[in-house]
Amino acid sequence: MSDAHNYTSDENPYLPKPARIIRTLPQILDHQLFQIRFEKEEMINNFTYRPGQFVMLSVIGTGEAPFSISSSPTRPGIIELCVRRIGHVTNALFKLPPNAPVGIRGPYGNGFPLDKLEGNNLLLVAGGLGMAPLRSLLRYALDNRSKFKDVILMYGARNPDDMLFKYELLELIEQPDVKCLLTVDTDNSGMWKAHVGVVTTLFDHAEIDPNNTYAAICGPEIMFKYVLEELLKRNFSKNRILMSLERNMQCGVGKCGHCMVGYKYTCLDGPIFNYWDAINLPEMV
Amino acid sequence: MSSKPKIGIYGLTGCAGDQLVILNCEDELLDIVGATDIRSFPMAMSGGDENCPLDIVFIDGTVVQPKDEEMLKRLRERANLLIAVGTCAVWGGVPAMENKFSREEVKKRVYGPTGDLFKTITPQPLSSFVKVDLSISGCPIEKEQLLQAVASLLHGDLPRLPNYAVCTECKMAEYPCLLIEKGHLCLGPITVAGCKARCPSYGRPCIGCRGPVEEANISSEVRLLKEKGFTPSDIQNRLRTFAGAADSLQMESLKEGTNA
Amino acid sequence: MKIITLPKENFAEFVGHLCSFGEIHAPIKRGDRSFVFAPVKDASEIELDCVRTILPLKKYFFRPMEVMFNFCAGEGYEIPSEVTDKRIVVFGAHPCDIHGLNILDMVFNGRYVDTYYLARKSKAAIIGLDCIPDDLCFCRSTRTDFVDTGFDLFLSDIGDKYLVRVGTSLGDDMVRAAESLFYEVQKEDRDAYKRKSIERRESFKTEIQLQDLPGIMDLEYESQVWQDVGETCLSCGTCSMVCPTCYCYSVFDELDLDGSSGRRKRRWDCCLFKDYALVAGGHNFRAKRSSRVKNRYFHKQRGFVSLYGRPSCVGCGRCKAQCPSGIDIVDVITKLRSETRV
Amino acid sequence: MRKSIVIDHLCRVEGHGGITVKIENGKVAEVNMDIFEGPRFFEPLVVGRTYDEVAPILMRICAICSAAHTVASLMAVENAFGIEVTPQTRLLRELLVQGGNIESHALHIFCLAIPDFLGYPSAIALASDHLQEVKMGLELKKLGNTIQETIGGRAIHPVNAVVGGFGKLPSQDELSGLKEQLKRGLEQSLSGFDLVCSLQVPDFCTSPNIYAALSSDGSGYGLFGDKIALSTGGTKDIKTYREICNEGVVAHSHAKQSLFKGKPFAVGALARIALNGEKLSGQAKKAKDKLGMSLLSGNMLYNNAAQAVEMIYSIERSIEIIDELLSVGLNEERPVDIRLRAGTGTGAVEAPRGTLYHSYSFDERGRLTEADVITPTAQNLANIEKDLRVSVENLIAEPKESICSKLEMVVRAYDPCISCAVHLLKVG
Ligand SMILES: Cc1cc2nc3c(=O)[nH]c(=O)nc-3n(C[C@H](O)[C@H](O)[C@H](O)COP(=O)(O)OP(=O)(O)OC[C@H]3O[C@@H](n4cnc5c(N)ncnc54)[C@H](O)[C@@H]3O)c2cc1C
Ligand code: SF4
């Protein structure tokens, strides 16, 4: 209105930055881990993020979609996204040839409040694809082991073939500095050595002090419900329960309106919400 | 052998308008031909291959006789992706307008005894007989949507077509509302967009040629048209001109509230 | 603020001077009784008495459909020059229109800036004009009947002159370009302005009580009102398209036949659409129309207050004027307030 | 010896049709033009509809000639209510119909017929050897579509032409723009004509023909008129179209066939030029003169040449119409008001393939009680069978494949529009 301004493309938050898929690691049926690196050296060096944040991934020509970062900022250079094949963009992504160009913008969202978490016990509870954002936090905590007290992971999958990051996590079971509890709803293989039963049954296998623990939960809606019950039963403060929400997102930067829950933008104020905030969002009750 | 997708373009019973839209892509036609391997397009070429498997088959027109049904089922067997093009293929179109009288009866009246030589069935959209992978509606389809669809399909993706009402496009283009300003019987609120509100742009009410939008609130539309003084039979006629076979337009659902 | 007067007989000449600041856009007639902002060549085409246009001014800065960038395999992205090239002068923006833009300014600024909106906005001059409300206007209730920022010039009709408030240095440039047409404010001008101002205030016929509405909305979250409106609503999207402060959009890619070049586009979206809150896999966070209707009101009257300290509705009455099924925002809010059901 | 030739599916014609020929003892026993396009029963479907719904429904009989259907339908409605439209509306409607004519002829000549004469299966195949020609054809086709879009609001199934006038008028700028394109198109249509003239036209189907066409009103050649002219002499009022188009049901066809006094007759570009060709002027006249008498030799394969002449005519006439509209300036007029009354009306237009009749009756509330539509292809069917028979008789010594392709060529020369032909009328 007063001073005409031509915005440069650097200021344009919608322009994806060129990147390449350098490796894909099949996980389970229709889920793959994509390792992605920016094309430009300066992007590789400057791209920092917090566990729990997400990026907008473009398969140019098909579209864009949000994905949590599964890798940890403690291991820079490569971004890992664990993606479920489910629609247009993800289909196109799975069909890309090796070394294909993609676009990345971000990181977006609040991520986990690391400053608060540090010095506390961490309880990570994941179901299904919910492991994607929690793996970032898990790796971060293990790489910064001294900053945290106990680290407990509870992860449930439908059966052993549906478990993401299975081998990596099985290794953790042996590791002393983390309590890794894995469970499956049913064991169809007969080879499963860890627990069988829904995630909440794992609570019997860990000692948790609600006063100096933060719980981070991510998974299907129904799992949330039962895990919350379990935590509240154990007198967890609603402020110490963190959850990652999923909503439709078209922009990732708080403009398009789609991810609005009540009056919060999942992309700006979330996707990590503490339970108190979440129940105060009109649409979450 | 080329690796270009093998395409077939066919018409069942209809005005062939949607196939003509393909031919009307004068500026792009040679590009389309270049990017694909058109195996059969009886309206425009002779000597098509009527047996090979097809990656994508485009079909316009309605099923009104057993011959159409046979042809459709045969094409389904041959095709990886079957695309219904045009309101006739997607919703039954004008031929399916009225389903009150028996076709056989009319046929007798019209053709006399010779009518027995051929059979007719109640006009129905393709989806009544086979699985349809993508529906591009419009009477005729919009060129722009067709080209978008072809580009997406060649890329291995299905196009994302508008899933909102004509009113949205009407307002985006800032046309005065004919329903409000002139009391016209406009079906814009319940018709699926994609035509850029073509009729309102000419000061004409939408007659619903693209068929109903998903979850259209038909009962509210009917109520408001009645308030404007239209008779139930006029409203019903108008509603069922292009998509008489659509579930949402059957009389029962006109009465009930829909998914409020 | 610098305030001067422009005699009405000088108005046409002044408009003539404005073209050097950009293409002039002002309300003109379309259809039997509708108006739109459109390019005008001279003052005679302008409908000075237009109460509301079909679309608000957002259409100039946040386009109904726009190309965000073109892409071509291996060549990166190119932002269309249309975004930044053109200068326009919008004449005849009413106070609610300007408030609408001020609200969009807040939304499109912030932690991330929407460069498309802001670039276009930075190239436009806004000349406001006072208006006489009709039955549908309730901008007094939303406190948007008067505006003191967001314009370069603002004209108030005080009889045979306009009182002109100069809001920005660009506005001042426009005045200076035609300096001889303007005069200093006289005592009778001040009196006339105050008289007109009272007259205008008294001409409002529609009022709603908005102050404590956020609380009422929380309280009436489960109200039958939403169910009723949900049954009437056509989900046709009209209200959002015409609302000066609805800014939702959807993003999609369009591919050319060659399969490697194309463009990313966005278009206005509407939270009343079935797919708005749908996520992959088929879960819909607002599957019912009533929940979507409720969301629209919540966002405007409740959520925006939490985020920006004010509701985003500017009381322009467009949604009511244009709703094919006649849903009236004032009516809905009044019902919600008087709702007694538990 | 019994032999039969069956062409299951005719390609490069609109709709579904085939040919069956039975040969017994070296003689042609039976020749059938089979039409198995599914019947859509348009006429009874439209009964009970209000007058303004009729054209939008009935134009959907056919996509290629939807402009002609629209205009004929509107004229029939207006005729029933006794309404006169303004001269401006008449001009704009004519322009719309000319646009349809250009599009349809370009499609037929370049995409369907020329490949025939040059021995290609399609325009696509033709394009690999004659890219320039195909491109030119597509551009001419586009020109016809642009006219229809500008005036009718859509290239297929126009939305802007309504009872009493037009929804929205084209702007002066749009019209001047069209004119520029038409001028370019005129050049192309002349080269197109030369191309058609260079084709060898075989004469295996030559036989005497009766022609029918609207006798163009006014001094010039035209696609409108109140009278039907016949090459057997005399004219008839269009209201008596039933006397000419005596429709009958035949067993092998979903379409009815028309006979005039028991004899087949032909409509279309060739018929129009035979009957009204004297009224041509400008480049079109020169083109017609260049072809000379061959047009009237009774060889329907010359229909393509006649279409090429008409394409020149339609372009020249369109320019003329635009000049006329621009010289007086467009009048911002609304459609003429309608006073409902019970009545019957007929409208006729020369569609690209020949004379098209729409005739309706309405009750006093403006609801349709009866509709009758006679399409050009329906009128031509009997004549096509006649020509097929003549051809088989002339070609009987040739191998089957060659007969087949030549028979297809005959059918295509008529540019039949099969979905048009399949309509319905009440018997008795
Ligand atoms: C913060 C966040 C983190 C996510 N992290 C992951 C992850 O780590 N791994 C993973 O596999 N998935 C993740 N998702 C879900 C993922 O975004 C969807 O699966 C993806 O958008 C599907 O896109 P599509 O085009 O393949 O699906 P389609 O069904 O074809 O398209 C879905 C449409 O909805 C839109 N959409 C926007 N937001 C979402 C959403 N959240 N879910 C679904 N559709 C959406 C898309 O843009 C698109 O227009 C996450 C979502 C959010 C919001
Ligand atoms: S004119 Fe029709 S399409 Fe346009 S807003 Fe009104 S009802 Fe909707």
Ligand code: SF4
């Ligand atoms: S406005 Fe309605 S009738 Fe007109 S083209 Fe669009 S969908 Fe068809």
Ligand code: SF4
């Ligand atoms: S909600 Fe309605 S009244 Fe309020 S600003 Fe939007 S359009 Fe205007």
